[in-house]
Amino acid sequence: MMTDDSDPLLQTLFAEAQHDLDGEAFTAHVMARTRFLRYRVVAAWICVALILAAGAWFLAIPLEIAQLIAQVLATTLFDLSDSWLAWLFLPVNNIAALLVLSVKAIRMGRKKMIRASYAN
Amino acid sequence: MIVSLARSGDRSAFAELVRRRQSSIRNLMRRCCSDTNLADDLAQQVFLQVWLKIHTLKQANAFSAWLRRLAISVWLKHQRKKDVLRSADELAEVELAQHDSTSVGMDLDRALAALSNTVRLCVVLSYEEGLSHTEITKLMDLPLGTVKSHILRGTTRLRQILSAYSDQPSPEKS
Numbered sequence: 001m002m003t004d005d006s007d008p009l010l011q012t013l014f015a016e017a018q019h020d021l022d023g024e025a026f027t028a029h030v031m032a033r034t035r036f037l038r039y040r041v042v043a044a045w046i047c048v049a050l051i052l053a054a055g056a057w058f059l060a061i062p063l064e065i066a067q068l069i070a071q072v073l074a075t076t077l078f079d080l081s082d083s084w085l086a087w088l089f090l091p092v093n094n095i096a097a098l099l100v101l102s103v104k105a106i107r108m109g110r111k112k113m114i115r116a117s118y119a120n
Numbered sequence: 121m122i123v124s125l126a127r128s129g130d131r132s133a134f135a136e137l138v139r140r141r142q143s144s145i146r147n148l149m150r151r152c153c154s155d156t157n158l159a160d161d162l163a164q165q166v167f168l169q170v171w172l173k174i175h176t177l178k179q180a181n182a183f184s185a186w187l188r189r190l191a192i193s194v195w196l197k198h199q200r201k202k203d204v205l206r207s208a209d210e211l212a213e214v215e216l217a218q219h220d221s222t223s224v225g226m227d228l229d230r231a232l233a234a235l236s237n238t239v240r241l242c243v244v245l246s247y248e249e250g251l252s253h254t255e256i257t258k259l260m261d262l263p264l265g266t267v268k269s270h271i272l273r274g275t276t277r278l279r280q281i282l283s284a285y286s287d288q289p290s291p292e293k294s
Contacts, residue, residue: 006246007275009286014247017151017225023142026160030138030167031131037168 073099123180134174138167145191151244152195154229162198166191188249192241192259199237231281235274242267243274 073096080086080093091097122140125133145166149159169190177186232240238260245251245259253271257264279286 007279009282010243010247010275010278013224013228013282013285014151017228018147018248019225021143021146023139026142026146026163027135027138030142030164030171031135033164033168034131034134034171037171 121180123174123177123183127174127177127180129175134171137170141187142167145187148188148191148244148248149195150225150229151232151248152241153198154233162194163191166194169194189259192245195241227282227285231278234281235277238262239270239274239277242270243278246271 073094075095076093077095077098078089078093080089086093092101122133122137126137142163146159146163149162149166150156153159153162166187170187173190177183232244235243241260242256242262245256246253251259253264253267256262256267256271260267262270
């Protein structure tokens with residue numbers, strides 16, 4: 001059903017060259033490859049599952065350590081029981097706040113010392 | 121019916137589909153690459169793609185056009201992998217190791233191998249698949265003018281190479 005201008009001789013030659021090919025062996029080959037493809041997909045899913053499981057297993061230990069550190073940092077410095085003071089000082093009444101304040105203080109002290117040395 | 125069954129994952133329906141469509145796809149690939157082994161391998165890749173993607177086909181009656189599109193994309197992908205700098209003359213020497221079993225097929229493949237890949241594909245789609253220039257334009261994502269000039273150039277070149285056939289009453293008498 002060629003609608004555009006086409007060469008009649010070439011049309012005849014192409015038609016002559018086209019012939020029905022025996023499809024049994026070809027079909028069997030394709031079907032065997034589809035089976036193999038299915039196994040490959042299953043194998044790929046198994047690999048992904050194994051990688052995820054291994055990743056979870058390897059991440060479990062660092063996760064536990066992180067949890068422990070978080071617990072330690074959240075430990076209160078002074079026991080203020082359940083009073084309103086305890087709620088007021090909650091953001092600063094822990095080891096984490098102490099560490100942050102210490103680092104800040106050290107940095108400020110260092111800056112002052114450097115400025116003093118430049119002034120001299 | 122078969123397409124719908126194959127789409128739902130029926131292996132025997134898919135096998136029947138391959139049995140019915142393999143000839144046209146293999147012939148198309150043979151005209152494209154002039155090497156029967158490579159053509160059959162590429163045709164197998166086409167049907168593997170069909171097996172993987174058939175569930176995405178929305179309308180069963182659009183299967184033929186979809187299959188042709190897949191075949192062309194497999195062929196173009198194969199072309200991209202190959203060294204694009206190889207000239208048509210080199211292709212003619214290298215790829216004609218194996219031919220079509222008929223003498224016309226053999227001569228036609230030899231003549232097609234003398235064309236550049238894009239020109240050859242345009243000519244094959246026009247003459248082998250009977251597609252219009254507009255359909256080729258859509259399939260190959262090329263401007264209409266380019267497709268027309270490729271087909272004209274390819275036809276002229278094929279007419280030159282196969283000039284012996286124009287003097288004879290029947291193409292079989294080569």
